[in-house]
Amino acid sequence: MIRSRAAGFYAALVLAFLHLPLLILIAFSFNANRFTVWTGFSLQWYRAAIEDSQLVESLINSVIIALAAAGLSTIIGTLAAWGMWRRRAPWLSGALYLSLVTPEIVTGIALLALFQGAFRFLRLPLGMHTVILAHVAFSIAYVTIVVSGRLRQYDRSLEEAAMDLGANEWRAFLKVTLPSIAPAVAAAGLLALVVSFDDYVITSMVAGVDSETLPMVIYAMARRGVSPVVNAVSSMIVVLFGVLILISQRLQEK
Amino acid sequence: MRRWFLLPARLTAWLLIVAPMAVIAVYSLLTRGDYGGVEQPWTFESFTRLADPLYLGILWRSVWISAAATAICALTGFPLALYIARAGKWKNLLLQLVLLPFWTSFLVRTYAWLFILRDTGLVNTVLTGLHLIRTPLPLLYNDGAVLLGLVYSFLPFFILPVYATLERMDPALVEAAADLGATPGAVLRRIVLPLAAPGIAAGCVLVFVPCLGAYLTPDLLGGGKTVMLGNLVQNQFTTARDWPFGAAISLALLALSTGLLLVTRHAGEQL
Secondary structure, eight states: OHHHHHHHHHHHHHHHHHHHHHHHHHHHTTBSSSSSSOOOBOOHHHHHHHHOHHHHHHHHHHHHHHHHHHHHHHHHHHHHHHHHHHSOOHHHHHHHHHHHHSOHHHHHHHHHHHHHHHHHHHTOOSSHHHHHHHHHHHHHHHHHHHHHHHHHTSOHHHHHHHHHTTOOHHHHIIIIIHHHHHHHHHHHHHHHHHHHHHOOHHHHHHOOTTOOOHHHHHHHHHHHOOOHHHHHHHHHHHHHHHHHHHHHHHHHHO | OHHHHHHHHHHHIIIIIIHHHHHHHHHTTSEEOBTBSEESSOOSHHHHHTTSHHHHHHHHHHHHHHHHHHHHHHHHHHHHHHHHHTOGGGHHHHHHHHHHHHHSOHHHHHHHHHHHHSTTSHHHHHHHHTTSOSSOOOOSSSHHHHHHHHHHHHHHHHHHHHHHHHHHSOHHHHHHHHHTTOOHHHHIIIIIHHHHHHHHHHHHHHHHHHHHTOOHHHHHHSTTTSOOHHHHHHHHHTTSOOHHHHHHHHHHHHHHHHHHHHHHHHHHHHO
């Protein structure tokens, strides 16, 4: 009894270590005082965040980038997962594996080098499009993993039955397979949305002057020093991500 | 038909995953340009410079910080993984609690420690308020802060695979050992740890590898003082403007990361 109580206490301690920093951050985002002394409840930092034009502009950029990148990578990743489910594609899975294990900073500078090299000939500067391309590159692997996981439990004979009844491969995929794996595809899309919205390291390397994202602004503010506005923005991101990931996990269980 | 399904992914993989690496490989063999960028002639100089004591020092620092973070994750994570594996109906909830912070923004999680540890942060404000200290403790911008941030960020990476192996373990084995007179310590050493070994090995690699390539954590919590390989790469491409050398470090880092992951994956398949 005492042993198990000690073990429970230890587990609670480690879980507290994992959760307290974010809970503290959220609590102090409602602090009336700009210093780390609690003087009362206030929403002023949230108001300041909403009224900060730099934050709002970067948020709009982040949303556009995340929607475009998640949309593209969900389509590409789902099609790829289906293709690899039919027959293995070692080169493609190798490349996707590489994109997962490469340190972010290396991915970032490699893409920067590629874009700068390519755009010297095309006379295109860095900007929103380079960020979207970079995000597609690293989020396809996530989409493929989630959708492949679902396809592994999917009964192949359903698709074969559709084709026996005269549907071609594309129609069988679109009318039979896709509807039954739709929750997993949606879950993968949400995951891609989150990883795209969150990225700082790769984005900061390939972004142009007109494509500053929310994490880039948060980073710059955090670097500059104490600003409770960062706490407010961070808290909103924590809650938003929590909700999106919970929805994504529910969808994967379907 | 299948070819058309794979085509978009293949295009993306070649153009945006493989091609950038190829560009880096080419850059690493060229000479630094006067205003950044790269120039001819071809040379191996960037790779030989990796052996410079200055950079070996940074490599060594990255390795020991990553190793320390891995050891701390293993020591704190193993008991928790064991506890969750035996938690019965609470299992899933506890596992969710371990994973949830991992799914919130990496930047925000690192910033949270900045907020807690800085001179005017929570810890120093509380300690000054209690009159325990007069001047703020230097909690931030040192190796300890970076280590803390890495452990905090990657602890779930260790817990998850260890939990997975422990969960599959037959509880009858532990009971049988105990019935035959093994002390709890002996059960742990001779039954649980050997069975959990593949999970522990996987967990260690999954913590060590991202730590080795970490950039944001040493940048924000180390404040430019604790330079790790990731920061060195970034520095060569921005301030130092030595792209060939930055490319060479990137390749070395990539080889180290993928090498470690492949070796353990191979070992894992053999077990």
